[in-house]
Amino acid sequence: LACVRVCVRARARVACARIHHRYLSCVITCPYSGFTNPKDVAVMAEEMISWGCHEISLGDTTGAGTPGSTRSLLYHVLERLPANQVALHCHDTFGQALANVLSGLEMGITTFDSSAGGLGGCPFARRSTGNLATEDLVFMLSGMKIKTGVDLLKLIDTSRLMAREYLHKRKTASRVAEAFPIAEFGKVQDT
Numbered sequence: 393l394a395c396v397r398v399c400v401r402a403r404a405r406v407a408c409a410r411i412h413h414r415y416l417s418c419v420i421t422c423p424y425s426g427f428t429n430p431k432d433v434a435v436m437a438e439e440m441i442s443w444g445c446h447e448i449s450l451g452d453t454t455g456a457g458t459p460g461s462t463r464s465l466l467y468h469v470l471e472r473l474p475a476n477q478v479a480l481h482c483h484d485t486f487g488q489a490l491a492n493v494l495s496g497l498e499m500g501i502t503t504f505d506s507s508a509g510g511l512g513g514c515p516f517a518r519r520s521t522g523n524l525a526t527e528d529l530v531f532m533l534s535g536m537k538i539k540t541g542v543d544l545l546k547l548i549d550t551s552r553l554m555a556r557e558y559l560h561k562r563k564t565a566s567r568v569a570e571a572f573p574i575a576e577f578g579k580v581q582d583t
Contacts, residue, residue: 412446415481419450419465420457423517430461434468437478447477449505452492454517455485462492466499475500482524484510484565489524490532497536504529509551510565525566527551544568 419433437448450465457465462480469478480496482489482504493504510525530542548569555564563570 413449413479414440414445414447415449415451416440417451417453417514418517420452420461421454423454423520430465430468433465434472437469438472441473441477447479447503448473449479449481449503451481451505452483452489453514454520455483455489457482457492458486458488459491459495462495463499466496466501470499475502479503479505481505483512483514483520483522484524485519485521490528493524493529493532508547508564509555509569511554511559522565525551525564525568527564527566527568531568548572 416433416436419428419430422428433450437450440448450469452462462482466478478501480493480501480503482492484490496504505523506526506529507523508526510522510528512523514520526542527544527547530540530544530547533540534544548566551564551566551569555561
């Protein structure tokens, strides 16, 4: 087992040196082992940075994270790494992704993964639904006067097109895309 661990870490070191952004999955809970100790995540994140990675994205793969568990995780990770080397990847299984992003913002995190229409999920975490919808994230950040450079109306159009044409669904997982017809959205933004 020790030999395997050394070999895996040696390969990971080489991979990290070549790639700017790496992920740690199941940072809140694991579908196989349950609760994940945030101190263990912090140690692994620091180790990956020492291998040459520039940024570690902390993945709430099961979507079971809450603002409290996200703050606890970030507290331990930010003791070891600066906020500019940490990103959050929140799944929205329990509807907590935006709240977890807000917790991250409050703790200095400025990089968040999301996907148009909330596409994605996790094949090994049963019942884990999609990622945080980019439309929902952009809408929240816009309401907080944080500029993203994303054209929300085009993003909503794209998400709806993907859902309809490629996924054969009538709607996306985005609450924002479903809440506002495109024609009315500009009026809501301007008020």
